[in-house]
Amino acid sequence: MKISEQDIKTVASLSRLRIREDEAQDVLFQLNKILTYVENLQALDTTNVEPTTYALPMQNVFRADKVKPSLDRELALSNAPLKEDGYFKVPRVLEV
């Protein structure tokens, strides 16, 4: 077993996901199967191999620091599940 039920609870919580009791065994089984499969990379010696994050060589891209029109505020809020006075509205974050 690469990953325990407790590991899955931790990673689910980090991912802001909840695993239901009735699906826990299947999730555990599938993730273990996948993580066992990807172990085959360990067979490769990668000493002195540089990691590749982007396939093509790329450098920082700069643009002129000019003011341009941006997305209209109402439009930016148009898909918000809940809004008020031009703001996104969320459940209370701080205890009072």
Add this chain to the structure above:
Amino acid sequence: MSLYDKTAHELHELLTTKKISAAELTADVFARVDEMENKVHAYLTLTRAEAEATAKRVDEKISRGEKIFPLEGIPCAIKDNICTKGIRTTCASKILENFIPPYDATAYQKLLAQNAVIVGKANLDEFAMGSSTENSGFHTTHNPHDLERVPGGSSGGSSAAVAGGEAIYALGSDTGGSIRQPASFCGVVGFKPTYGRVSRYGLVAFASSLDQIGPLTRDVTDCALVLNAICGHDEMDSTSTAAPVPDFTKSLVADVKGLKIGLPKEYFVKGIDPEIEAAVHAVAKKFEELGAQIVEISLPHTEYAIATYYLIAPAEAATNLERYDGVSYGARVDGADVVEMMTNTRTEKFGAEVKRRIMIGNYALSAGYYDAYYLKALKVRTLIQKDFTDAFEKLDLILTPTTPNVAFKIGEMVSDPLQMYLQDICTVPVNLAGLPGISVPCGVTKNNLPLAFQLIGKALDEEILLRAAFTYESLR
């Protein structure tokens, strides 16, 4: 005369010679949609009113004697992870069920600039994660060649729409084969351009270092026309390349004399469908007869590509999908506090495969596992890319199967995610290396299912792929 099964370049000719009107063409394609859609289910949203309005505009332009663009008035499907201003864009996810983008993706904008007629938004696996459209949060698309089979994925709605006559061409996106594999399953041409050729602005992010938009078309000529329309640098996407864009129609030359084509032994994997193996060897033989040189080659790190991909893509996806938190857009499921609200939203609205990949990704990125999983995968990515760089020192292109299997039956693989991942063996190395790849139809199996081969080129050398594919298509 039925119009829905013609190519864009044939229809352009009919439009410019006034043999048909754009309104007639649009009506014909929508009549076909009405006939097919309850069997194929290629679309998530149909945009008939917009399509008819555009067609009317095109007809007015033609009647004024104005010149029209190659894709002007031609009906197309847009994969539903490409943002279309004012038109619902769901990514086939319940979490974006009611999302109306406030802006257009650049690639789509470029089609609008040509007055392309948009038939609708095509189905996909949720957030483009899958190989069959069975992971769609709404419905599974059926393969028009055999309704019991999948159309491939994730761009399965796009490929089925083109194959079924419900669009003349389509835009898809390809992160690990999501254009080429469904193209091969549905018997159409599918092209993944070099990473950076097409702007990703407005393409809902799955794995940002791998995602690329590209066309699904009826033939290679249409493929070149769509590439001409959508490629090019975009200041809204810092990873889009500034390399000049050639006129891709100039590559539509039937001549492969002197080309060196590599046949990598690792792509003819154990368990490959013998009919696919035979078909690809027959294509190699055809290229040889036409004057190309076929060279047996080795890409030794191919066997590590799936593991590399299924660490890197989920890691990037886990990061990209953090934004679906029930705050600024998308669905929200209430909870007692912010964390519970976010957890409820993501738990209820994401599908099983998306959750699985988010968890693999976050696991691979987490403290204690980062070096062993994610960093290791990035290093192996270097080795996979180097295989190609070394091979291309002596080659012009590489010929492989697109997939080890033809279209499989709906439900056949859903219970085994890893088995589904292994289907991507011939396509993921191309994304990891950022190279261009095309899937080209090459006949059918004895059960009448489409067969296809893949050509892989050097970075930014889309032209040689188009030339070889066009040669095969015209002289086969």
